[in-house]
Amino acid sequence: MLVLLPPSEGKASSGRGAPLKAEELSLPGLTPARQAVLDELVELCAADEEKARTVLGLSEGLRGEVAKNAALRTAGARPAGEVYTGVLYDALGLATLDTAAKRRATRSLLVFSGLWGAVGVNDRIPSYRCSMGVKLPGLGALGAYWRTPMASVMPEAAGDGLVLDLRSSAYAAAWKPKGDVAARTATVRVLHAQVDEETGAEKRSVVSHFNKATKGRIVRSLLTTGTNPKDPAELVEALRDLGHVVEAEAPAKAGKPWALDVVVREIH
Helix, strand or coil, X not given: CEEEECCCCCECCCCCCCECCHHHCCCHHHHHHHHHHHHHHHXXXXXXXXXXXXXXXXXXHHCHHHHHHHCCCCCECEEHHHHECCXXXXXXXXXXXXXXXXXXXXXXXXXXXXXXXEEECXXXXXXCCCCCCCEECCCEEHHHHCHHHHHXXXXXXXXXXXXXXXXXXXXXXXCCCCHHHHHCEEEEEEEEEEECCCCCCEEXXXXXXXXXXXXXXXXXXXXXXXCCCCCHHHHHHHHHHCCCEEEEXXXXXXXXXXXXXXXXXXXX
């Protein structure tokens, strides 16, 4: 099973570890593309703070992120699973997994990134600011930029098992599974179900914060139980066995991903 995650907007500080060694990151086929993005981002942030802030879409209060990016080559690096923070990663709780579950996380989790393309949770990276929605002056929109290198490495990374795609739309744009891989891919939408007090009808809505937390808990439950579904149909049954309310149907056309709705009634 391969699980595709979005990064977090906020990130933990880099700390005092050894600096980045790009050649040691997972998916080495992405190394040249990573180097190109890193080169342009560092150059942009070192040369013109105001331009960099505009390109990166940073508010005045986040001005310090520009200097952080300018120092990426020498900044301390730490495991990506520690760098990424926020609702999904709090719910996932990588640091509190037992040894076996941590090994599963190392094998199965990939975090997509505007700067790195995608990294494993044990890959050592510095803290940075560069979303997939950024359009760098030389390379253009990063979502489009990553499509070609991703197309060459992701099918092999996916192997012949399930791909559980929990990315947001901006990061999903960087790689869209095709053919046989798409048929083994499942996306998840989290719906909050509420009963209208006046009509008694059930209303469903997508709530961003709760969506992220639920996805984090889903991944954690799969890792802690050692559940390893081979395809989307098995995933549906596995999630139901783990107590989730899941609605899903096989896609009407072959070679298309499954779309799963996880329905929740309590927000926590």
